[in-house]
Amino acid sequence: QVQLQESGPGLVKPSETLSLTCTVSGGSMSNYYWNWIRQPPGKGLEWIGYIYYSGDTNYNPSLKSRVTISVDTSKKQFSLKLTSVTAADTAVYYCARATTVVSYFDLWGRGTLVTVSS
């Protein structure tokens, strides 16, 4: 079955760029929307943005100025870059799949904790 796996550094310094990759295995990226969602420790969920397999993107306005999501369908990966991070960006970052532009998320990765600290 289709699985998602996040990867990337677990520690990022303040003011630097957070970079994560999600690898899709067991299925195609076509016709789906690929999302990033984060969850600060002990808190709720925040949608960051999505990329369609064709490359169209949409970001949460609260993060839009700092976020870039890209896709490499040949590697079956999509990536998140978040610039100028602060301690408030410390969170578990999940990648997730959706079937339409604005949708529920039917498949999630296990998540990766990123801590912003010097």
Place this chain on the structure above:
Amino acid sequence: DIVMTQSPDSLAVSLGERATFNCKSSQSVLYSSNNKNYLAWYQQKPGQPPKLLIYWASSRESGVPDRFSGRGSGTDFTLTISSLQAEDVAVYYCQQYYRTPQTFGQGTKVEIK
């Protein structure tokens, strides 16, 4: 943004008893052209990602036990666990997908009494 507010924040229920919790949206998530409520429910156990339980407010995801049911329309929604099992201990989140940015409630934590 559409604000999702869940109640209560936590709930303790005896095994085998019914658990009911609520989700309220700051504006209607009912799309009149197709009469669908753009509302989903997720279950998150400690150390795990959220798991989709319910979408379109009342449609159960494949493989989800039928003791989980969702109902409601417009701005007020309910998730019910008809007979609480030990494995249902988790935090439950609602999410609206009526309008971007998709937003989640703050969660309801369900424990065993």
